[in-house]
Amino acid sequence: MSQPDWSGVPANSGWANKVYARYVPPAVLQQEVRADAFSKGIIDPRPLSIGDLLSGTFRAVRFAPGVMMGLTLVIALLSQLLALAFAFGTGNASFDLNDLLFGGTDAAWSSYMSSLGMSSLCTTLASVVASVYLTHAVFQGVLGREVKPPEALHVLRLRVWPVIVLTLLQYAVMMVAFGLWIAMIAVGVAGASAMIGLAILAVFGGIFVGGWLWVRLTFAVPAIVVEGLGPIQGLRRGWLLSRGIFGHVLGYRLLASILIGIAVGTVTQGFSVALGLFAGVIPAAMIAVTPIASVVSITLSAPLHEAVSTLLYVDARIRREGYDIELLETMTG
Secondary structure: OOOEOOOOOEOOOHHHHHHHHOOOOHHHHHHHHHHHHHHHOOOOOOOOOHHHHHHHHHHHHHHOHHHHHHHHHHHHHHHHHHHHHHHHHOOOOOOOHHHHHHHOOHHHHHHHHHHHHHHHHHHHHHHHHHHHHHHHHHHHHHOOOOOOHHHHHHHHHHHHHHHHHHHHHHHHHHHHHHHHHHHHHHHHHHOOHHHHHHHHHHHHHHHHHHHHHHHHOOOHHHHHHHHOOOHHHHHHHHHHHOOOOHHHHHHHHHHHHHHHHHHHHHHHHHHHHHHHHHHHHOHHHHHHHHHHHHHHHHHHHHHHHHHHHHHHHHHHHHHHHOHHHHHHHHHOO
16 A cells, blocks of 8 residues: 555545645745735734835724724823813913913913913823823734723733833933033034034934934834833833834834824814814813813824834834744734
8 A cells, every 4th residue: 555645645546636736835825824814914914015004004093993092082081181170270271361362471371381281291191101002902903803992901001100111211311312402502502603513513413313212212112012021121122123124114104103293283283273263252261272182183193103103013023033924823823
């Protein structure tokens, strides 16, 4: 008796030819697996083109709308309600619009700027909090899993503090760098003509360093949320992932940010203008212009920006670590 081949059918059997006739070459099989994986997740597990990035970003929002938009709206509302409570609690909401616009008294401007500052602080806090569950939802969307709000809140509870610590570290470094930058510009402007070159160098140098850090820190939050790292470990991991692909990440993220900014800015500006006209009739409503505009801005922009960062993180792991093979294995079970 002859030895059976891979199909378990004797080689001299008439069925062998039928078995081999149905054999699918590995390349075709790989394409079918990738097509099946693509139908489950928000991106095809391969190095991303700019089209893949943009389509995956909007697909991520549609994949889990309850988390991406619904939960973000709740977080944005809570943050701005906190800002309004601060404004009314400290008396900063009680100013006359005409006094602010035409009188320009110190009391009116102090109240308005204090309210504006608190709103900005709450907006930043809401963006940091939202980045945690949004990153988790987008990454799970890559794997083909839709995240529900209870799961998103559970991840938020576990990973929010490392992300907050990371944000504080980043702001501390930025403030020190900004202080040195302003000092160099001041010395150049106030000094002799030979020092003006120092001020010009400081301006362009600050722009370059800011853009460089913006790219190199892109993957810190995704590393903390996805890989369960601490703030320092996440910072180091993100820094290493971005090494060698600076231009790629800069170009993709810059283009995506411009497109998102234009879209969101158009909508937000429309709300601000409408609320400003309303505030002209009811002066007390002026205090609500910034918070409502902030709610709209966070709800629309935060999911898109975090989707871009998370997808670029996945793309970096694919390019540097061959992560697409692991993604295929996960997607296909």
